[in-house]
Amino acid sequence: MTRDISDFNNNFYSAEKLYTSEKFLRALKRLNPNLDSKSIVDRATKKPVDEVLNALDNLDEFIIDDIQKFSDIFLHSPGIEIERANLTDWKEEPEILSKLKSEELKNFFKAVNSIWLDLYKKFDSNTLYPGCVSSHLPMKHSFIVPGGRFIEMYYWDTYWTIEGLLVCDMFKTAREMIENFIHFIDLYGFIPNGSRIYYLNRSQPPYFSQIVFKYFEYTQNSQLLSQDDKLEIKNFVLNEALVYMIKEYEFWMKEKIVEIEIDDHVYRLNIFKANTNRPRPESYFEDINTASGLSSEKEKEILYQHLASGAESGHDFTSRWFRDPMKIHTIETSDIIPVDLNAILYKTELIISKLSYLKGNLDIAKLFKRNSIERRLSINKVLWSEQNKMWTDFNLKTKTSQSEHFYLSNLSPLWFGLRPPNHISELDLINMHIKKPIEEYNGLPYSFVYSNEQWDFPNVWAPYQLSLTEFLHKHDKKLSLQLASKFFNSLFTGWKMNNTFFEKYNALNSGKRGAGGEYEVQSGFGWTNGVALKLIEIFQDKILDY
Known part of the structure; x- marks a missing residue:
């Protein structure tokens, strides 16, 4: 039953054809409407897979007995090829515990740390006979999954997962996650x-350079490594990872770039734009339902592309992307154009510039420094709203700022190193927009729009709590601790009540899971665990103060 990666590659297009087949999805759903x-x-x-495709071509998707036979003969239950792996660098008591x-x-720390053992998976091709396929992509190494229905590795989740792995001294696992991404690029x-x-057909927010740089800085400062x-890590980062950081950057600059002219000057900025105009296979029936009120196929294709792009943004979904926040x-x-x-x-440009300088490639370092300066000017010209005193997304169709509602992403330039223009201080923005909500809620919700979408009120997401906490820690330590402690208390309360961690939390009820969106709230949960561990590292026992 052994297979190698070449067997998968030989069947790649057949596998892609199967798992993006709308007939395949319709038939299985008809067999079990609850799927x-x-x-x-x-x-x-x-x-x-060729036998499966042939049988699918000949299948009458309206005869339930035939669909049942097709399913029984040709398909495993979900996830049979994804198995728990042996986490060799895990230890029960990482250094931070002392x-x-x-x-x-x-x-609490030990409980979170132990969850890595359950979330560490491998794609085991040996569970499948030659010629058989899975929708899972072959991986160079094992990997951490978020948990629940998500039994594969996700792109931007991995940044916060690796934050937690590093706190737990799991440098080898963090490195292998990075090498998996290099393999993909x-x-x-x-x-x-x-x-x-x-x-x-889509990516996610491009955190790869930040993942690598986080790993590089953390390991270079570690007392546990020789x-x-x-x-060896420095050589890996400068001589291998840096090449792929630039390659990924070039992908975004080629495939997802727009130009906008303001005051006779052309600015180049990036957008999310998935390479598809069909329903997402993993959310096929949800997308079909969303498009059901549209009359033309062209309108539906445009909608499907926007939905997939919303998924690429990582914020799937939020009223931020809607003309009508309720629809x-x-x-x-x-x-x-997203802030x-x-x-x-x-x-990313700053990191590539810095690492290129360390490598001694001054031409590349200067190029990316110039790129960062140009982007900073573009962001502050196109996306800064002087009226609202914050950055706002820009609508290319209406040529206007999206300033009707506030989203935490409006302040994201702060934690990526941008300063507001026109002599406004960082703390001015914080005090104007989020100081009161930090004091009021159990963690800061991503938005204050009640839309029933999972990235809207009252849901609180761990990644934003950490990003904002780390930024505030440099400018207002008291407010930073208040935000971190209130969110941490929600994690802690939820853990004591449910013995698990959630993908998202409720700003109004400490410890309660979030709600809304296309699927049930998932437990696990990779990036939540990583954030919890990082908050403990930053504040230690003070995290319990509020």
Whole structure:
């Protein structure tokens, strides 16, 4: 039953054809109306893929008995090829524990740390016979998954996952996650949304350079690594990872770039734009339902592209992308220049410049420094709203700022190293927009719009709590601790009540899971765990103060 990666590559296009087949999705859903779209496309085949495709071509998708036979003969249950892996660098008591005094906090830390053992997976091709396929992409190494229905590796989640791995002294696992991403960039030219074949038409917020730089800085400052280890890591970052950081950057600058003219000057900024105009396979029926009120096929294709682009943004979904904040079918993601994406790429340019300088490649260092300066000017010219005293997304169709509602991403340039223009201080923005909500809620919600979308009120997301906490820690330590402690208390309360961690939390009720969106709230949860561990590292026992 052994297979190698070449067997998958030989069947790649057949696998892609199967897992993006609308007939395949419709038939399995007809067999069981309660099936989640993702659980359909996460099924490996029992027979060689060519046999499966032939049977699918001949299948009458309206005869339930025939569909049942097709499913029984040709398909495994979801996730059979994804197995728990052996986490070789995990230890029960990482170094940070010696700095904690509270036994309750130590026990909490140990509980979070132990979850890595359950979330560490491998794609085991040996579970499949030759010629059989899975929608999971072959990986160079094992990987951490978010948890719940998400049994594959996700792009931007990994930044916060690695934050937690580093706190737990798991340098080897963090390195292997980075090498998995290098493998993807080498194969596809970019990092897909996640490690599934149906995610290859889109990416996610491009955090790769920040992931590598975080790993580089953390390990170089570690007291647990030898000088030889640190030198090997430095050589890896400067001589291998940096090449792929530039390659990924070039993908975004080629595939997802727009130009806008203001006052006779052309500014170049980036957008989210998925390479598809079909329903997302993993959310097929949700997308079909969203498009049901549209009359023409062209309108539906535009909608599907905007939905997939919303998924590429990582914020799937939020009223931020909608013309009407209450109606998802008014989504227009790719018509919007997002503040956060361009702030992320600004940080990317700075990192590539700095690492190129360390390598001694001064021409590349100067080029990316110039790129960062140009982007900073573009962000502050196109995306800064003087009236609202914040950065705002820009709508390419209406040529106007999206300033009707506040989203945390409006302040994201702050934690990526941009200063507001016109002599306004960073703390002025904080005090104007979020100081009161920090004091009022159990963590800061991403928005204050009640839309029933998961990235809107009252949901609180761990990544934003950490990004904002780390920024505030440099400018207002008291407010930073208040934000961190209130969110941490929600994690802690939820853990004591449910013995688990959630993908998102409720700003109004400490410890309560969030709600809304296309699927049930998932437990696990990779980036939440990483943020919890990082907050403990930053504040230690003070995290319990509020």
